[in-house]
Amino acid sequence: xxxxxxxxxxxxxxxxxxxxxxxxxxxxxxxxxxxxxxxxxxxxxxxxxxxxxxxxxxxxxxxxxxxxxxxxxxxxxxxxxxxxxxxxxxxxxxxxxxxxxxxxxxxxxxxxxxxxxxxxxxxxxxxxxxxxxxxxxxxxxxxxxxxxxxxxxxxxxxxxxxxxxxxxxxxxxxxxxxxxxxxxxxxxxxxxxxxxxxxxxxxxxxxxxxxxxxxxxxxxxxxxxxxxxxxxxxxxxxxxxxxxxxxxxxxxxxxxxxxx
Numbered sequence: 001x002x003x004x005x006x007x008x009x010x011x012x013x014x015x016x017x018x019x020x021x022x023x024x025x026x027x028x029x030x031x032x033x034x035x036x037x038x039x040x041x042x043x044x045x046x047x048x049x050x051x052x053x054x055x056x057x058x059x060x061x062x063x064x065x066x067x068x069x070x071x072x073x074x075x076x077x078x079x080x081x082x083x084x085x086x087x088x089x090x091x092x093x094x095x096x097x098x099x100x101x102x103x104x105x106x107x108x109x110x111x112x113x114x115x116x117x118x119x120x121x122x123x124x125x126x127x128x129x130x131x132x133x134x135x136x137x138x139x140x141x142x143x144x145x146x147x148x149x150x151x152x153x154x155x156x157x158x159x160x161x162x163x164x165x166x167x168x169x170x171x172x173x174x175x176x177x178x179x180x181x182x183x184x185x186x187x188x189x190x191x192x193x194x195x196x197x198x199x200x201x202x203x204x205x206x207x208x209x210x211x212x213x214x215x216x217x218x219x220x221x222x223x224x225x226x227x228x229x230x231x232x233x234x235x236x237x238x239x240x241x242x243x244x245x246x247x248x249x250x251x252x253x254x255x256x257x258x259x260x
Contacts, residue, residue, distance in 0.1 A: 010234035023092040032065035075099035081237035105159040143177035150240035169243040
């Protein structure tokens, strides 16, 4: 596939499986938001309504819920996408069942994914001049492991084997996947500006309502994270199938192969 096709086709895959993805993402966002509000309220009451304590509670609880939400959506979106491409669409319940089968390996993947991302951005974000290079470097590292999650589902490989397999499949297309990852980050950045700016816009007319602003900001962050993860996971599926077709002829039908 061309770079443009790798950007476009995942959205077609999402559209084809929209009901199942909505049944997973919307309840997940609602539950995550309730957890964020509950934890923030508890910390706020314990700190006597301190602005700093409330803000940090909202930030940290949102980050934790985003992490869990992305874990669930990453696994279920990949499972749904693979089923759809294989001609056997699955629902939300089946996707959760398939996620549970690879939960351990996927958890290792996500922990390392997070640690690498935080480390690279912390190292290169000290100076604003080096941050863009850090983002590109991180994108290149992400590209190496871009199709590791579909490998976990399709080939039932352990985490180490899935990463090695991903590096093999994307060899020669490293920079294509790097810029694909960067393009996704740019798309999310464009979404963040209007969505997270809404609470401040409304406060100009209604006055500052601390809890209303907290709910709007945290729910906006969860919504953006969910959308970004679904798009990225669908792209992982498309990228995996494309690389296997290019390198291994997955799309070539051999007559009589079923009989053998």
